[in-house]
Amino acid sequence: MDRDLLRQCLTYHGESFFNKLKCEQTENPDFQAVVSDLCKVSCESKSDGQDSPLVEQFIARKADILFCPTWKTTNHQEEEHEEPYAIMPPMELFMEVSYEERRTMLYRDLERGDIVAGRINNIRDYGFFLTLLCTAGGLKRDIEDLELSALCHIREIPSTGSHDDPLSYFQIGDFIRAAVKDIDRYQEKITVSVLQASLSPNLEHIKLGVVPREELPIHYSRSVLAAADSRKTYECILKSCHGYHNPSVVAYLLGKVGVSDTHPPSMMRGLQSKLFQEEDFASALRKKQSASWALKCVRAGVGHFKHGHHVEAMNEYNKALDIDTNNVEALVARGALYANKGSIMKAITDFELALKSCPDHRNAKKYLCQTLVERGKQLEEHEKLVTAEGLYRRALSLDDSNPEAQEALHKITDTIQKSIRLREEALAKEQEKATTSQTSAEKLRKILKEEKRMKKKRKRSTSSSSNTSSRNSSSSRRSERGSKRHRRISSVESRSEEGKSEKDRKVKEEDEVEWYPAPPNTSATFLTQKGGPDFGESDEVEVMVKDADDRRIAQLYSLSAASEDEESDSSRRQRKGRDREESRKRGRNPESEEMGSTSRDKGMEDNRKDRRNSDSKRSSLGENRKRKVSCSSAESEYSRTSTLKSEYLGNSGPASKQVERGMRHDSSKRNSFDEARRALDNRKGKAVDGSSRSDAGNGKTSEGAGNHNKPSSLTSVPEGRAQKDLPSNLLDIFNQIAQFKKEKGVGPK
């Protein structure tokens, strides 16, 4: 209990009250603690017996609530600019408190940092004197007729920067807002300051200095009006204030005064806040009720489901979720229904949502585990091995005992490890073959120069064609090499166009929806080797050009990271790459725009097919095993190298770019590429068909690719491939040039 407060109360009420208090509060331990202090208080009643005994009795009885230390009002001191409530003139005006009393009150209550407003009545060389009109912050008093004078010393006036006399800015009769600096209560002197620093912290935002008459506080102007007209009563002024009629004035003032309306105080014993329990409140009850109503619907739905009425069951579940969103049972039941129908993704979403609110739900975990395994199997068929692995691991983490999940996980880890081993072997093989040949380098440099010259020519040439034919025709204007490349590519593209791109796109879309990150303990160990692949396109070019070794490593784990994210990334990158190239080429060769993305896509396809063909011809390794690893990285590799290539050569011809890609693909790197790329997603099935098609129809390219593979066909090729110290794109160019020259009958070099 608040000791000081009790003491004040006792002093006011007197002895009889103290007796009553003791009588009523004997059982209160808090009171016993303070009663000894209170005895010492002199008990002359100040209230002059005005108190009725009933009131004293009431106070005595309710003393434990009244004097409870937690009941403290908070202080709010803000200057309001709008009027959210009625700002009234000071009461002492209406009460007609005496001059002496008001003076005493002011000196008692005025503090440093309070704001006063006054009029200058005298300016001396050491400062100016104010006649105080009113208080303007911190206090609200009627002091005008007290005729108090305050001094503002010259050092309390901010200097102006220029060497004027600061007092020259002030004139007699100006209204000034100043902060109280010092109050001498005995000599009754007040000194003020116009420096902002002298304000108390909660009033810091108020500007001091000269103010126009309108900016004097509202309560002052109202008090002037009230004093002039004695008919204006408090209530009259109150009702005439605009702020009084503010509909939310009660809420605002409650906040200002510091009382809570949500846990309101009461003097009734039965209404004390601590007696109310949270679960009796409306919001808690509503939640419980919604959950139970939803549960009823779910039960009905499950009944329907058991009888095979899936539509009704779904309706019931949706109704349940309308009543209570995120109801765990409803979500689990609906998920099971989705899984049954085959909408695996929707089922997974529902289960995940259910597990979010209730992570230990047994059925949810069980069903989710089964659904994840099924989804993993689907992905396996689509060659998304690492994602599938992630799913299996997640499934096992949910339900350790599931045999299917365990078996699937083992299988997939095996296959991934096998593919890693294969890749490593291939890489080792490639490294063995690395030998340099000086002559090849020279030839390469020559060819590069020629290419550069050709590109410059192409820049100047313009074309308005918009299809492959025009491309062909325009390309024929170019170097023989270029045109041949164009024609070959375009024919291949047209053939490959058919089934591929749609399926591609479809798969890409689906891939973008679902992504599980590779699990941290994945068996695809290469993933963890170098902190993950870097697919930043802008940096690709520079990075790649510099470091062939890095590129090889990049290949390795670009192959590995077989998430659909990358696939979609790579497809996006392809598009991005295309866009970039397009914009670049736009200045040089408008024709490139007309190439369109599809053709490039087809080009990619084509190249992939090429590789596949060459691989099947070349490698003795079973194709099946290679399939396991997704070739999303392969695509990314494409885009990277292709952009690289164009960057490096300043290439503007799309066809030549594609050719270069093809060349690049046949380069030394291809060995490591190929194995991985052989492992493709569903495109692979078509790819095989396509490859057979392209085999038939496009003997040249595949042959050329095959030629590259067959060491016998091109002497320079293996050498070129073997050149490690040359940038690989040069090797690419060299190889492809050699190939096409040969095909044209020109022969290598």
Next chain:
Amino acid sequence: MEGPFLRSPATQDGLAARRVSSGETESDRNVKTQFRVCRFMMETGVKLGMRSVPVATACVLYHRFFERVSAHAYEPYLVAMSCVYLAGKVEEQHTRTRDIINVSHRYFNSDSAPLDCDKEFWDLRDSVVQCELLILRQLNFQVSFEHPHKYLLHYLLSVKSLVNRHAWSRTPVAETSWALLRDCYHGAMCIRHLPQHIAIATLHLALNSYGVELPVGEKEWWQVLCMDVTKAHIDAVVSDLLQLYDMEAKCI
């Protein structure tokens, strides 16, 4: 009198027993019932998150309704629920009937599960809505009232400026006077006095309880706040209020 929610037979027997033993008059019983029902309304208001003014409106609606009709004609708790519902609409703090029913059901059957969406629930809902219309008609559709709350808050600010700021922050006059004002609504006194008078009386009682001394001029502070209030008025309000506190001990 059957309640809207099944009250356990024990309570009813208990009530009957007390009635017999204390030899109460009909009017006493009515007053007690009114007190209990108002207590019900105030608790429900807090649990529904209603502010003080809508709760006050609900109580006033209730008192005014039973001024006009005989106490036996209608089930008081049902009327109370409808008053809460109607007051929410009048004071722009709408509450749903579903919440009112949930809270009330739990008030009478503590720790029970919430009602199912069945016939009983819909019947209750219909009753509340129909009773609301009945109240409106009984009051001639005059359902907006002037409450002491606005006055009290402005008076608090004015009185605050009269005293030293530190003394004021030590003394929870605002909370106490607000609590006293809210408690006024347990009885019909809230409609028997002017809102300004009630506000001044509660403030006076709060200041009195803590022994706060205000400066005196030609007029007393309470005379200034409302021109026609006299000490007698204040005393009357205070004594009515104190009786309510006494009643709490008897009724609950």
